[in-house]
Amino acid sequence: MVSNFVHLHLHTQYSILDGMNQIEPLITMAKQFQMPAIAMTDHGNLFGAIEFYQQAKRAGIKPIIGCEVYLAPKSRFDKEGSSTHEDDYTEGGGGGANPYYHLILLAADALGYKNLMKLVSIANTEGFYYKPRIDKEILQKYSAGLIGLSGCLRGEIPYLLNLGYEKEAEAAAGTYQEIFGKERFYIEIQNNGLEIQRTVNRKLIPLARKNRIPIVATNDCHYLHKEDTRAHDIMLCIQTGKTVNATSRMRFDTDQLYFKSSEEMAASFAEIPEAVTNTLRIADQIDLNLTFGELHLPHYEPPKGLTREMYLKQLAEEGLSRRLKENVARPPREVSFSQQVYEDRLSSELAVIRKVGYAGYFLIVWDIINHAKSAGIPVGPGRGSSAGSLVAYALGITNLDPIPYGLLFERFLNSERVSPPDIDIDISMDHRDELLAYVTRKFGSDHVCQIITFGTMAAKAAIRDVGRVLEMPYGEVDKIAKLIPNTLNITLDQAIAQESKLRQIAEDPARAELLTLAKQMEGLARHASTHAAGVVISAKPLTEYLPLYRGKDGEIITQYAMSDVEKVGLVKFDFLGLRTLTVIDHACRMIVEKNPTFNLSEIPLDDPATYQYLGAGGTIGIFQLESSGMRDLIMRMEPTQFEDIIALLALYRPGPLGSGMTDDFIKGKKGKSKIHYELPQLEPILKETYGVILYQEQVMKIANVLACFSLGEADLLRRAMGKKKTEEMAAQKNLFITRAIANAIPEKKAEKIFDLMEYFGGYGFNKSHSAAYALITFQTAYLKCHFPNQFMAALLTSEKGNSDKIVRYITECRRMGILILPPDVNESERDFTVVDKGIRFGLAAIKNVGAAAVDAMIATRAEMGPFKSVLHFCQKVSLRKVNKRVIEGLIKSGAFDFAKERRVTLLENVEQVMEAGEKSQKSMRSNQPSLFGEAPAVSGNSGLVEPLAESTTLIPEEIDEISKMEKESLGFYITAHPLARYEALMKELNAIPTEALENLEEGERTVCVCGIVREEKVVQTKKGDKMAYLHLEDLTGSVEVIVFPDLYRVAAPIIKEGKPLLINGTLDKTEHGIKFKATTLRLLDGTGASSAGIPNQTVSSLWITLHSDATPSMMNNLKELLSGFPGEVPVYLKVEAPGRSVVIDIKKTVKANSLLIAKIEMLIGSGKVVQESR
Template identity: 40%
Template sequence: MQPKFVHLRFHSEYSITDGIVRLNPAIKQMKEWGVGAFGQTDLMNMFGSVRFYESCHKEGIKPILGCDLWITNEEDPAHPFRLTVYCMDHDGYHSLCVLLTRAWLENQCHVKGRGEVKESWLAGEGTKGLIGISGGPEGEIQTLFRRGKTAEAEAAAEKLAHFFPDRFYLDLQRAGRPGDEAAVRFLCNTAAKLELPVVATHPVQFQKKEDFIAHEVRVCIAEGYTLADPKRPKRYTEDQYLKSPEEMMSLFADIPSAIENTVEIAKRCNVDGILSKPQLPLFETPKGMSLDDYIDHLAHDGLEERLEFLYPDEAKRNEVRPRYLERLEYELSIIKKMKFPGYFLIVQEFINWSKTHGVPVGPGRGSGAGSLVAYSLRITDMDPLHYNLLFERFLNPERVSMPDFDVDFCQWNRDKTIQHVKDKYGASAVSQIATFGAMGAKAVVRDVGRVLGMPYGKVDELAKLIPAPPGQDVTLELAKEMEPDFKKKIDGDEQYQELMRYAEPLEGITRNLGMHAGGVLIAPGPLTNFCPLYNQDGQPENTISQFDKHDVENVGLVKFDFLGLTTLTILNKCVEYINKLHPGQSFELRRIPTDDPATLKLFQDGDTTAVFQFESPGMRQLLRQAHPDRIEDLVALNALYRPGPMEMIPTYLARKSGKEPVTYLDDRMGSVLAETYGIMVYQEQVMQVAQVIGGYTLGGADLLRRAMGKKLKQEMVRHRAIFVAGAAKNGVSEKVANEIFDLMAKFAGYGFNKSHAVAYSYVAYQTAYLKAHYPAEFMAANMCLILTDSDKIRTFIDDCKLRGISILPPDINQSDWFFTAPDSKTIRYGLGGIKGVGEGVILSLMAERKENGPFKDLFDLCARMKKRDSAGLSRRVLEGLIKAGTLDTIDPDRAKQFGNLDQAMKAAADAALFADQGSLFGDASEPERIVNWIPVTPWSEHEKLLLEKEVIGFCLTGHLFGECRDEIRKFIPETIHQILASGRRPAPGAKESYRSKDTIRFSGVVVDLRQVIGKRGRMGIVTLDDGTGSIEAVCYSDAWDQYRDIFVKDEIVIVTGRSRWDEKKETTSFSIDSAESLPGFRTRRHAALHIEVSEEPDLKEIAKTVAPFENSKYGCQLVFCIDTHGMHGQVVARRPAFVDPQQEVIDQLLHVSGVRDAHFVYS
């Protein structure tokens, strides 16, 4: 049935900021209404066009692809005009792709983040295949009319009609906005005068009328307003919902032609050919060779090179060559049969270019490591025959689909390879790929709460109750089921109910646009032949497709994965340091042995801080239990240590240690499962069992594995019959065959890709080898990659100290931007690890130091850097350098340097001015500088360390516990290190988790503190550090309520608690029963503050110093100790009688004239 009205425009959720219409519900609504066509016009993008196109066809509805364009207003750049266009055919689709691409890449002229189409681009062929309509209230015609410029409005209509000959309509809208009716009358009159058609559209922003407020909330989220803000723009009406055809026909009953033309436009729009099979760029081969011949040539030559490296002994090489050649020929035959030589050649070219141009590439990732052709072409670096890896897991001849190599590149150099690809195939043919972020449950609660003006703490309390289990997206509805407290809070609070009223319709809506982590498109020609491009900030390197990874493949583009892996950067940096310290070694990672005892011992000891994929506490514990003695064990542990297969770890450990026998349902399974002690750890093992027992080909076995992994019931039933029949031919009973099939089905669900596990475990082994043999170089390289992560740097530094590696503090004359290794037992802290200090400034400083020698003092530093760059060093940078101690080797008095900053900066400015004047008058000699240092009170050790922590993130040159260590050790002798070393393991056979009378008492500085909400209510997680180690302890609700104010970051506390041994994890956990601050401890212990004074102490200054510490809830007596000229004695002060026993009072007293010392004495 022919429709009487067609909706030609709506803003879907892909308009990002002002639309909340979800595609599938809207399309289904059209089907229910019996409307045969539907038009989508998102604002300046086609983000959702492919899925809209596919979904419409799926429901039997004709998709009309369109877009709302911004047209640059040359007279008023801040207010562009709106113009709506529709694709009539594939030419129109291409024209729209070009217009959008040019807008985002060439014309973000007034506002970054808003692309605009220049009017001149609409001339000639610019609108080929496009229908244009005038754009509603924000279009040029209505804007001019609204300003009273009737003649100019009519002229604009003529101009636009010229751009779209016989394809231009005047847009009539009645959406309940002021001025709509006047505009309709004017447009109808203009249409009659200029003989132009009119068309009725409705500016749909949300699907149902009741969604209006939710839509307003969405707009506020995007624009940063609150809903109640009287200043927020109110551009939309509650009438902008998806009206039924009957409502629209009634709305425009007085202008029937406007309704009829909606159907006319729908008839004129017939876009075909958008969806396509994959199309690769042309790969040029030498001397006119075919792709098949060229891949044969490269693969055979490459294999011979690999064999020479793997088997230096010629006799052994000749022995194994037939096996490798047989596998190579098999893979090549499949690749050529499936017509994929071009894909392999493209990938090998940019990988080999990278390897020869200083861009480290990973040994493999994903199933591609199972291909011998890939190994021969140097795409991967793992011998698949040695590790028994399967080609069919990567490329299945029984399931035609594009191969997909995931390639890891050095994080710092990945862009070089992408630029090479652009140079080779053309910049217009290469782009990265869009990703879309959705409003998740927690995010939408926080966003809506902010827009509603609710207090942050209240919103945060609700959001934190939403569970976040690993690997699972929890919806708001599911959260109510999973967390009763979440539902209870909502049910009992009207504000929360209002929040949920708007959060639920917005949940899952597209929230933002990003760039895919590694996806790169390489097209056979300009990408605009396939899709439009987008750029958020105008930077060429940030150009992306407007389609995501699924949609680009659907339109025929091929995605290549250029992934950045930080570990490769670390390895590269470490090798650089090794070769710098040991130039004669010519160290190469590819030559390290894979059975090195020191490396394997490092794994066996769980000493894997900074070791790729093996550094988590749980994995380290597993390593100690498993005692891996070969790289294959590491591969298995890497595959097992993840949700699902973890349940098999106890069996694996028991069988590996010989405590449990290895058994098989059929002995032939032993050839497949022996390396993992009878357990199916890998997906490839499922395939091989299917082959050995069920008679499957490996291609067929891969289809079986996929069906099992996805739990496709009908496919499973079909495959079970095939498997049992095949097993019967191999002499296996039906009962045993079904048992094996069930076992395979269980493991296929969470079995890991062995090729990937091998490749990544080898990378892990490389990092461990470097840590075992070149620890300083390795740890320095690691810290280069985490300059801004002070917590992780501190962890790595602690690990270094355990290995006897010295950490030298940052030094203005010795440090580089990065951490460095001056020798094999030392690491120099990098200036890049200081907060607030930019790389450009430090590189300039390093260049000045190299050219003109070390800096002599603070004045010299300021003057030379001012001379080098007129801006000089900012006060903020200089403060950071001083607080971090970078000038300590010049002058260790940081307070003096800090207090003379103004002097130094003024002297530098004066010197620069003199240099300019001297140059002007022909005398460039520098005058003698007279430096008058201002006297400054030195910082106490405590103050110095706190300021150091402020810019470094932790105390590098000392410890906040240090000043009070001896005082506290008299009462609490056990250090945190001793507590941790004791293990707190319960006595053998003990029934209770807590050891009898296992109360522990320890002290430390609060270095981390957070409150969490658990089943027992609010509780605190407190980390204490005493310089020997750190303990993270739980303070449960009762104790937390009582002592929470005691725990203050950077302050010393004394706690009493309990330790609990976790038999399963073989670790000790700690809980806190009571706590007291150091002043509280001193008060309870009746400490007195003894002040040793000279014969003429400044008593007034002493009184003034201690005055702020009177009248505290804590207190200790003040005692003057006199020992001079034969006089010896103690005098208890009467006023003040008691002072707060803070460490700060001592620090300040030591600066008072006549005070020799001050310390606490316990009775």
């Protein structure tokens, strides 16, 4: 029996962290209740409209697209009142200053849908104040095709009635009737169990009847089942950052906001049955049919007298002619390609582009790239499958010739599978906004915006969020989250099925609720943000196709995610900011200053020195090769040709690494295993990858050669393998084998080859993308190998705001023998620069030194020459732009070291020197004689007041004092890293560099790290115990170290900022990065160490605890280890056996330093060594 009720006020998960209804189960429930229609009315947005519409349609249910909008009491431009949360489902709520009301809008038809999109867009772009708001003026303008409901307790009419303003409420109702029309405005009533709602209903119903306004019943659904009330409350806590036991927090004082059946709703409104049946009346008024699949390409105007197809052909042919004449180095090839091959390929690609109607798209991309290049904006050589297009190469959209590398156009654009074109554009990170500004000017601000993306709660995040809200101990929640396997998109149900410890937790009454609630949170939207690359350009104003939203930085973005943007027929363009392009451009500019003929496009791609450099592991700073795992792989591979780099980028992924493909490739390359081809026809296809099916293009070529598939058909096969749909794969396999047999391939051989294609095809990578990125990889490697100073200077400049990266790159410079010089007000430019001695720090890298100060210093120096002293500096520069904080930063960083004064002395006299400089500047402005002699007295060398004599020598400073100042002013060290003196000791300890931690498996295995404490954050546990989070920095980066209460209790005295520590512990990988959980902690020094808890005391004895089952090998190793540290501290063994322990004096004395203790713990385990002191 068809239901006599439909829900018209309902929040999906896109009322972010307020609504819990995921669309698929919601539609399933509506179908189960036999409801003929269903509405979605999320708060202030239409995020989920397309997903909701399509799923409802597939289920045979009429979708009603709506929105619970926020309505400003007066003008949407007013900024008055205050707000705390979305709804007011608390007893006694509804009073106080109100910056907005709630109002339900439903799109009755296509015009209503367009008007709803416009209203929601205006609310976000013009009316945002706490929430995105419209006003009655704009509502009136775009009311056609809309149905209005008066809303919940926060609606204007119930809000006024609750305050006792009956006349004002009645006037508001009359206004809404005028706006919507009498047939399209309804008084909304609810029965949610709240007394305040019953009170308001008793006023709403008479008002409606008096004014002949139809009444409609809703339930403001926020969750699916009544049992979800607890989970919804937890979600509200996540939204507000509160815990469940917080006394003052947002909460709903009802458990009735679930998806009720028609029977439940009829029972709730038994006294006013027409309120229920009116929901069907509204559903009958809805006649909205959206169309999908129609492409709305932005318009490109070609030159007069030419069609877009003609203009594209002209540009492509001219571009190809130019390309073939370019002096671009290409690796040597066994087969050369004639001009005819290029012309034929170009012609066939143009024919496909013409057939599918994408000429305008190519012209738009060409225009954007052309502008970027003419404006000096670095553009990448290509990304994704578009690198396989010769037309794109001829137009200059990509910069890698696809023909020599066997890249396929059909992988990019297939006339047998027409889908929106997708050319991704990499541009310099620093110029992305500049290029977006050009696109906006070119096509119009109402035709261009970026694309939204939604972050959802994954399994581990849900566990952590819920655990925090439930006030469970961090350590316990962390351990449970760690039990979830690191598998992409794994669900909690899947994790519980795989992990027995999770099953035990699920069965433990004390902890089961955590998993139950986390499963209810899983997959819900947690936040909206701006997609890193996606941009949409439309033919008509964007609000004709979709609603708009304002991002957190004020940028205008779509309300529909990328997949929905494409469904409504808009084409997205990817403009991805790539930092490496900035590095390359900056390096090349510096190179050309000394080598004017240098041209990056002409570097030889078969340069032996570059491959040798990579094979030796010189990958720090190299695009895509920086990780230690990649460095290990490239050293194993020892690349010798450009194709090896292409393969390397395709191989370093979980699939190939886990399947053995990588090992097979390396063995084949080095001749350590025989390369086997199932058929001779496969050799030309698989030779470059030593018999391994590595690329998707190889799958396509095999289907083309063996089974006579067209490349378009082969692309369909490739896509089917990627989707892994059983029925589709069965059909493709049957087709492949049938055609292969017809091509004289034995059936069993055809089956075997298809199975191999299917297996390896699942790991196959897009060769076009890999090849394009390999070119960037090679370019960075070539620059680092042949122009190391320029490359590293550019690299340091690009990361000047990232202390961890700077530390790593300075360490790499020192390894390369490049001297890093501190900032100098006479020699430094804005950025890092190459000088005769090495690389000079840039002034912009100094903290508190802004762009205006840098410009002022450089301009003054250019006009007046070098500064002779700090005083001379203060006499010349504008002290309004170069203030005290700037000068202090310059001093601390070493920018005045040429003055031969201790930095401490300079800092002590900053104010006096600035005062003297200001007096001098005033006298110069008034044309009076210099008042140098009247400068205030200052301490220290007279160089503060006048230029130094030639005989002045540098006063020695403690290295730690200099290091501390450099760290404070720059965020890192230049003169010397405090940890550098311990490098040999750290090597002895087998300390793991922090940069390598990412490649270790997390777990119980103890490892050792050494570093300087940069920051200590002490917190209290719920039990009142203190624990600490340390920011530990070594020569390669940094890591967060967690010191739990038991260890912190004894270690606190030796944890000091700037102190070097040796820490043993275990690795913990989270969504927020790597954490290192300390098990032991001691000071690191050159000879010995103070153990946690007994600093600065003499060690009287060393106690080592062993279990009775310790092996003879372990005992021999321990004996040998102790013998290597002769000294005066006696060693005792405490041997533990079941029920008893025995102490043994082993008659051995040692030197009890950090190296010995660390080595013992690495041998027998953490916490097994105790030092007693006297």
